[in-house]
Amino acid sequence: MIGSGHIGAARLASLLGDVRSGRGPAYRELAAAVRVLVDDGRLPSGTRLPAERALAAELSLSRVTVTHAYGELRENGWADARQGSGTWVRLPDGPLRADGAWVPGPVRGGVIDLTHAAPPAPQLMAELVRRAMDRLDAELAGHGYGPDGLLALRERVADRFAARGLPTDPDQIVVTGGALHAIGTALGELAGPGDRVLVEHPTYPAVLDVIDDAGARPVPVALDRDPVQTALPRAARQTAARVAYLMADFQNPTGALLDDDARARLVERLARLDVVAIVDETFVDLDLRDGPPDGPRPVAAHAPRGGDVVTVGGVSKIAWGGLRLGWIRAAREPAARMRRRLARAQISPPVLEQLIGIEVLDALEDLRAERIGPLRAQRGRLVAEIAAEFPDWRVEVPDGGLMLWCDLGTEMSTALCAVAPRHGLSLAPGPRFGPGRSFEDRLRLPFTHPEPVLAEAVRRLRRAVDDVGAGPVSEARAELVV
Numbered sequence: 001m002i003g004s005g006h007i008g009a010a011r012l013a014s015l016l017g018d019v020r021s022g023r024g025p026a027y028r029e030l031a032a033a034v035r036v037l038v039d040d041g042r043l044p045s046g047t048r049l050p051a052e053r054a055l056a057a058e059l060s061l062s063r064v065t066v067t068h069a070y071g072e073l074r075e076n077g078w079a080d081a082r083q084g085s086g087t088w089v090r091l092p093d094g095p096l097r098a099d100g101a102w103v104p105g106p107v108r109g110g111v112i113d114l115t116h117a118a119p120p121a122p123q124l125m126a127e128l129v130r131r132a133m134d135r136l137d138a139e140l141a142g143h144g145y146g147p148d149g150l151l152a153l154r155e156r157v158a159d160r161f162a163a164r165g166l167p168t169d170p171d172q173i174v175v176t177g178g179a180l181h182a183i184g185t186a187l188g189e190l191a192g193p194g195d196r197v198l199v200e201h202p203t204y205p206a207v208l209d210v211i212d213d214a215g216a217r218p219v220p221v222a223l224d225r226d227p228v229q230t231a232l233p234r235a236a237r238q239t240a241a242r243v244a245y246l247m248a249d250f251q252n253p254t255g256a257l258l259d260d261d262a263r264a265r266l267v268e269r270l271a272r273l274d275v276v277a278i279v280d281e282t283f284v285d286l287d288l289r290d291g292p293p294d295g296p297r298p299v300a301a302h303a304p305r306g307g308d309v310v311t312v313g314g315v316s317k318i319a320w321g322g323l324r325l326g327w328i329r330a331a332r333e334p335a336a337r338m339r340r341r342l343a344r345a346q347i348s349p350p351v352l353e354q355l356i357g358i359e360v361l362d363a364l365e366d367l368r369a370e371r372i373g374p375l376r377a378q379r380g381r382l383v384a385e386i387a388a389e390f391p392d393w394r395v396e397v398p399d400g401g402l403m404l405w406c407d408l409g410t411e412m413s414t415a416l417c418a419v420a421p422r423h424g425l426s427l428a429p430g431p432r433f434g435p436g437r438s439f440e441d442r443l444r445l446p447f448t449h450p451e452p453v454l455a456e457a458v459r460r461l462r463r464a465v466d467d468v469g470a471g472p473v474s475e476a477r478a479e480l481v482v
Helices: 009-016 026-039 052-059 063-075 124-139 151-163 179-190 205-213 228-239 260-272 332-346 351-362 364-389 413-423 451-468
Strands: 079-082 086-089 112-114 173-176 196-201 217-222 243-246 276-280 309-314 326-329 394-396 403-407 425-427 442-446 479-481
Touching (some): 026 063, 124 351, 124 364, 151 173, 173 179, 179 205, 179 276, 205 217, 413 425
Parallel strands (some): 196 243, 243 276, 394 479
Antiparallel strands (some): 079 086, 173 326
16 A cells, blocks of 8 residues: 555556546546545545646646546545645545555445455344343443453364364463454564565455554565465565465465465474464355365464464354454463553453354354355356356356455456446455555455346446456356366
């Protein structure tokens, strides 16, 4: 994410890409592309745009075109101007945001939301909440403060790790307000201003924001041409990084799953370099392979020493995104330090959320049974619809998780996201999943909607692609890598 202030013409042009490929007027396509950058956080509110003449030269457009684009941004509330001082971008209909957050805002009625990889709550959740309310009576007799988190919850999280081959004591568990809160807490403990943090490329966008907030520097490591167990350690040696963030279970956005052998070699090589791995298990319970879940052991189970891996997780994907409950598993000493860090910020985690979390973990297999079947069918439907409508796109079918990572074959992601709202779609641009202008040829598509909605979403996506002017698709079939 660009720091708030001023952005140069060359830098903005590199983020915008080709704004002349659409079928509408160039100024309108330019304005739409700037809105995408503001909305997804790559261009923070309050950033001053380049002078019109300079941007026009970088984009090979006329100055009149850029002037009209800036005017359209101002008219629609996406920019402010001061006489003689330039134009600043902003978010409309609300207070200005100092920086961009990954989580997109609410989607208006009638628009199919393909930005959030988050399914609605399963039917069982209502009953679990009622059971938690029954437990609440016993808690109301006390003062409600508990900086360590409820012991019953920490025991269940610890038991879950033990069942997966990683013996864990409740004292090693830190309760947080969701997995992202856990990541931020762990990063705050392990990395400081100027420190380098290795991240997979692509990666979860919110982590890039968290690293930026910590004053650290992300080091993207492309994994498509080199196995993860060699690429990350090599990058650590080259950059002197001391922390790595990775997702070994159904990585966001690619859906990749590391096997036990790759996990063991990765953590052993990172440990030799004194690199602590923060392993995000957000999607670990969403194994969509046939048969009972029998995934690899946690990465931390392969660690030579207890402090080599910090594991974070939560219940938002298996249960509900509105349930902000997560955890950290670490060695006892760093776990105690992170617990104190959290206590200074929030005194204690909310009791009712923890009680619901206890019920969720007690009913985990029932929740999986309700989730997995529909997700498998939705994944298959979305893959089939894309293959029929976009045979040139390359789609790798993941073994789990909630999304497809699509190779569009051409750099059109930002432009596509800019025109998508006209066709009743909300999309997340590929470049948001890495620094700079990477992944302009990629699009993340969650399969979290019912099958008929996904089919309609692809029809709307077809119209959006045509609007961008990508031209007709060829007769070749899509390459599906299972």
